[in-house]
Amino acid sequence: MTEATKVYVKESSPWVKFLAVISLIAAIFMIISGLVLIISGTATISPFGDFLYDVDTGLPQFAMGIGYVIGGGITIIPTVYMLKCAKGMKGFKADESEESLELAAKNLKRLVKFSGILTIVMLAFVLVIFVFALIAGIAMAF
Numbered sequence: 001m002t003e004a005t006k007v008y009v010k011e012s013s014p015w016v017k018f019l020a021v022i023s024l025i026a027a028i029f030m031i032i033s034g035l036v037l038i039i040s041g042t043a044t045i046s047p048f049g050d051f052l053y054d055v056d057t058g059l060p061q062f063a064m065g066i067g068y069v070i071g072g073g074i075t076i077i078p079t080v081y082m083l084k085c086a087k088g089m090k091g092f093k094a095d096e097s098e099e100s101l102e103l104a105a106k107n108l109k110r111l112v113k114f115s116g117i118l119t120i121v122m123l124a125f126v127l128v129i130f131v132f133a134l135i136a137g138i139a140m141a142f
Contacts, residue, residue: 006096009104013089020082027075034068037061074118081111 041061088104091097 001101006092009089009101010093013086013093016082016089017086020079020086023075023079023082027072027079030068030072030075034065034070034072037065037068039065041065078111078114078118081107081114085111 038061041059041064085104085107088100088102088107091100092104094100
């Protein structure tokens with residue numbers, strides 16, 4: 001490994017950790033927001049103190065809350081890989097051991113692979129929704 005490569009790994013280590021921490025905080029906020037939406041979508045309090053359920057406003061909130069919780073949960077997976085990568089980079093920065101660099105590279109590979117697969121799944125999902133929306137739009141014209 002060249003000296004320049006070692007410098008690049010050492011300099012990028014704190015940035016990887018920073019991005020991982022920000023991503024983890026965002027995922028936690030997404031999950032909390034989703035839970036709030038789920039709770040507020042399933043029950044509202046009337047002026048008399050009774051719990052009511054309003055299908056018109058409650059169901060969309062509930063569904064959006066489920067989406068937020070799922071999205072936040074999915075976000076945690078690559079964040080864990082990023083944290084492990086940062087840990088390996090930090091270890092390499094401290095002692096330049098091959099094991100630390102291997103840990104960083106292994107988790108970087110996992111992060112990129114997961115992100116690629118998730119991107120393919122999301123693109124397929126958007127395509128399916130587009131096709132169904134197109135069919136629904138054509139059907140409504142008749």
